[in-house]
Amino acid sequence: MDEQQLRRDLAAVFRVCARRDWNENLGNHLSVSLPNEDGHFLVNPRGKHFRQVRASDLIVCDLDGNTVRGEGKIRPVAFHIHARIHKAHPNAAVLLHVHSPYATALSGIDMFRFGRVFNANLLLNDRIVYDDAKNGSVSGVEEGDRLASLLGNKSILFMASHGVLVAGGDIATAFYELCMFERLCMNTLQAMSTGAKLRDLPESLLIPSHVPIQKYVDPEMHMTAWHDMLSREEPDYCH
Numbered sequence: 001m002d003e004q005q006l007r008r009d010l011a012a013v014f015r016v017c018a019r020r021d022w023n024e025n026l027g028n029h030l031s032v033s034l035p036n037e038d039g040h041f042l043v044n045p046r047g048k049h050f051r052q053v054r055a056s057d058l059i060v061c062d063l064d065g066n067t068v069r070g071e072g073k074i075r076p077v078a079f080h081i082h083a084r085i086h087k088a089h090p091n092a093a094v095l096l097h098v099h100s101p102y103a104t105a106l107s108g109i110d111m112f113r114f115g116r117v118f119n120a121n122l123l124l125n126d127r128i129v130y131d132d133a134k135n136g137s138v139s140g141v142e143e144g145d146r147l148a149s150l151l152g153n154k155s156i157l158f159m160a161s162h163g164v165l166v167a168g169g170d171i172a173t174a175f176y177e178l179c180m181f182e183r184l185c186m187n188t189l190q191a192m193s194t195g196a197k198l199r200d201l202p203e204s205l206l207i208p209s210h211v212p213i214q215k216y217v218d219p220e221m222h223m224t225a226w227h228d229m230l231s232r233e234e235p236d237y238c239h
């Protein structure tokens with residue numbers, strides 16, 4: 001996939017996140033490694049709201065946090081998280097980090113663990129890594145390295161008192177997983193809020209994380225549907 005298509009896909013994800021209020025003010029960051037440029041990745045520049053991001057606004061950064069192309073700088077916290085995880089996990093080309101409301105709400109529950117309540121639990125539970133450390137905001141590369149090591153080969157990092165980071169090999173898949181995860185968090189919180197006993201689906205139904213999610217869902221079709229909607233409703237995203 002060429003850089004222009006990656007820019008267009010990532011810009012679409014910024015717009016969808018903004019529509020759903022998954023970004024926190026000017027914070028949060030989405031990045032994708034450039035396939036033909038070792039150690040370079042596309043990311044949103046500091047100060048640009050998710051709702052404003054166009055494909056051409058994304059900057060190219062290196063693993064030291066320098067802007068290689070484009071205007072603006074990477075936010076320090078984005079550098080600490082994204083550069084270090086991209087460095088440690090070259091296969092995780094895409095990193096989506098947001099403070100989406102339902103995931104963040106659940107991340108505030110001490111030692112929260114997902115049960116086997118919904119169908120989505122069966123597909124996602126084995127992909128989730130729990131970060132229970134209470135280290136405050138990510139303020140250095142050491143913290144980024146710790147997150148990278150914790151993530152391992154899983155795709156969803158559930159960050160205590162903070163939010164979520166989804167890693168993936170391509171934008172459509174990581175985006176699909178993020179959408180599915182935030183919806184699962186919403187369903188979980190709503191079910192918990194009734195105080196009623198939650199279902200416990202059989203453990204044998206859990207789908208191991210090494211099984212590609214594409215076996216059950218179609219992330220590319222989902223991405224295309226969003227491109228269609230955004231092209232009509234906010235066409236500047238792909239400029």
Ligand SMILES: [Zn+2]
Pocket residue numbers: 028097098099162163
């Ligand atoms: Zn964050």
